Amino acid sequence: MSVYLCSDLHGDFKGFKRLLDKVAFKPNSNKIYILGDIIDRGKENIALLEYIMSLYESGCASVIKGNHELFLERYLRGELSSKQWSAWGGFGTFNELCKLSSHQKARIFDFVSTLPHFIELEAASKPCVLTHAGLMADFLVENNGKISVLKSLQKALNFDEFEFLISPDIHYMSHAELARLDKYLFVGHVPTFQLDINGQNYIIKNEFYTDLDSGSGYSGGRVCALRLDDMKEFYA
Template sequence: MKRILVISDIHGEFDKFEQLLEKVQYKPEEDQLLLAGDYVDRGPNSKAVVEKVQALVAEGAIALMGNHEKMMLEAFYDEETYLPRWLRNGASETLRTYGYTVIYKEEKGVLKGSVDGEWKNDLSVQEAIAFMEELLPYYETEDYIFVHAGVHPTTPLAETDLHTLVWIREVFHQGYTGVKPVIFGHTPTKNLHSSYEVYFGTNNIIGIDGGLVYGGRLNCLELPSKTVQYVE
């Protein structure tokens, strides 16, 4: 049986991501790599992470949508409506890696940000957007469900909207009662059990977001053994 290696919430930490792949001795011809979203924002090199994920997918990895990719997509297609929320969640760091800065101006007592330059006409940005549009909302096998944030306890998975799959927290954490284990990121495990170690919930949920950009670590969960390796 192939090892399934699950990593989430890289958030632009390209060097740490590379270190972790080397540490777990990932071999695409032997292992199934599954990346559970949030490749961009907050960290130092989102562009490099996106390009790395693209290359890994070309080799057979499975990549899921995270809420940060969803925010970037929304801001790209409707900047006026969605850029403010993306900026509040680390967009400036991502835009910087594509060569753009954010300018803040006060309008009627409110500080508003705008991108300095035609970022949406940038070929590299457009390629990233095209790739993000193809990211999976979730991935299910006979034994596991993989998703960025979680599943709704009372809604069939196939009928669950993307917003829920990439944003849900407590309703899922406290309410899931399914037989099939759900492996997820999104919520730093320190918020689940006061530790950046992988969270093995009593209700068949496994949280792997080690909060790397908050001073934690980048976890890799190996299945079916449930062993964990990480970098800090």
């Protein structure tokens, strides 16, 4: 079974379908983990979300909550205005959502409100954690000279879910701090063109974490996937 990771699809339904075709994704024998931000900024946000929900229900996809899923959840709870959500990229999703029935909205709410914030797995024979944005620098938990990734994530989440899901801190932590992490991280959230000196939309890997946000939803961006079996990258 091949396992794929992707993140920050941002409503690019056509791009995601091209990506699945490119990797020859087979629901009966493959698995895909999506690290949040399925919606907003794109043109087919709800169609993409409902398609991924169907993959999730069939057991071949797992989804982690990103900040844009949180925006949708908070809008449906009545805790976020459409004006504020639109300012954060949700204008298209909001318009698509308005066309749905109450039943459809309730189904989407049940899905996004129960998504996990991180998932553990093993890749390349080492323990790894999948999460959307990464660590918050002020909430690192030490354990026998190492930084416990899981305890640090949970501490930050317990403090404030919104701040946890928008934090870019992992990209600005010192080498010494990153070297003390007890698990490898896979994240999205920050488009890699903002981190690359040449502004390129590629997966960025280092010895401590991988950023899978290749800029979908931005000019020149695209969707991507990483196959954990051999760490091969795919773009669409």
